[in-house]
Amino acid sequence: MAIRLVAMDLDDTLLRDNWTISPRVVKAIQKAQAQGVKMTIATGRMPISTRPYAEQLGLDVPVITYHGAMIQQVLSGEILFRRVIPSSLAAEIVQDVADRGLYAQVYLKDRVITPQVNEWSREYARIASVHIEEADLSILLSQELEGVEKILLMAEETELDQLAPLLGQRYGEKVHITKSKPCFLEMTDCTVNKGVALAALAKQFGIAQEEVMAIGDSFNDLEMIKYAGVGVAMGNARQEIKEQADIVTTTNEEDGVAEAIERYVLDRIL
Incomplete structure (x- = not known):
């Protein structure tokens, strides 16, 4: 065919x-x-x-x-x-990974936002040719009524491979977790x-x-x-x-x- x-x-x-x-x-x-x-x-x-x-x-x-x-x-x-990750859930995940010392970005339509630009975000901006905004994500997510399309975690592959099962146990029924690159762990709505x-x-x-x-x-x-x-x-x-x-x-x-x-x-x- x-x-x-x-x-x-x-x-x-x-x-x-x-x-x-x-x-x-x-x-x-x-x-x-x-x-x-x-x-x-x-x-x-x-x-x-x-x-x-x-x-x-x-x-x-x-x-x-x-x-x-x-x-x-x-x-x-x-x-x-x-389809978005609800703001309350996104805020919980972002705080969870921050407590683990990991870097996160959230995506809201055509915006990408992070608490503080670092070497990971600068490399991402270079690859994707986008501008990355800095903002307090807890405040942003409390103001955003709908939610975010994606959460991206960036770290060394071994660190992400250890983290993925832990996040899967805690949030696996609520978000879809996948890898697009060795150092990128990404989350979207579970559906x-x-x-x-x-x-x-x-x-x-x-x-x-x-x-x-x-x-x-x-x-x-x-x-x-x-x-x-x-x-x-x-x-x-x-x-x-x-x-x-x-x-x-x-x-x-x-x-x-x-x-x-x-x-x-x-x-x-x-």
Whole structure:
């Protein structure tokens, strides 16, 4: 069966290590779109950090951000779906991790906020090309009636790997906990992930599960890779991700997204 919808992770998947998209990848995506295949991005990034890439590719469908906590139209900025961590719960988690001496950022639509900018936040701002605000999170969360899309903890991987089970025991029924990079531990509302969002998008377009391809490299991509009819792991993905995928393509530095689209999408369009 032909692929009609392709979802691509951004970092270490669609993007090369210098955070650009290769000409070959751009060409493959635009050729697939010209032949009627719907292409989208599914990322843990915030919308403002995702939009320039979506615009570069000329994507004409909603994009999935915050690991599925928000689905938004690229050009208009219209929010089609939004699910937040309630403010009271977010405040509890932020205080908990602060007591453990860990750094946290919270995300509120297109804002990213932290108590104090440090080397972790400066590196994040460089990667994502965003401005990071400083604010007292306890005050901010007491004023924000709805909640936040995401909480991000940044620390050394060994420290996060020790912390994740502890947070899972305490908050696992309330938030979804995942890793997007070795030093990034991320939390969203428990009902959302990239797989849930991709399934909703496919349903909106009347596209069957087996007609969906998902391409990613990290733990936050697992749900969509397992949901898709064709789940693709990048050549640079962790072994745990490759083992769950139907196909392993080449690395992000070797145009792995283009390789997958050319072989399993364009070659199969009649």
